[in-house]
Amino acid sequence: MKLREIRENRGIKASVLAAKMAVDVTTITRWETGARVPDVNTALRLAGILNCSVDELLRDDTNPTPPQPLEA
Structure with missing residues (x-):
């Protein structure tokens, strides 16, 4: 998840994002570290x-293996 990178690029502190989301700042930290994943x-x-897009937010660019298409 690229949440931290996007948040920092926007100049938003974790505490400010937590307040806007009505969650504890530790929740933001858990999302940023991958300990938890936000629901849809x-x-x-x-x-x-x-x-940003949800795709941009959740995309894991550290995984070099592209997703494989589902077989019918």
């Missing part, structure tokens, strides 16, 4: 606040 609705809210 929360990811949509995060993307809206950070002015």
Whole structure:
């Protein structure tokens, strides 16, 4: 998850994002470290606040293996 990178690029402190999301700052930290993953609705809210797409927010660019198409 690129939450921390996006948040920092926008100049938003974790405490400010936590307040806007109505969660504890430790929740933000857990999302940023990958200890927890926000649910879909929360990811949509995060993307809206950070002015980015959910895909951008959740994409893991550290995994070099591209996703494989599902077989029919």
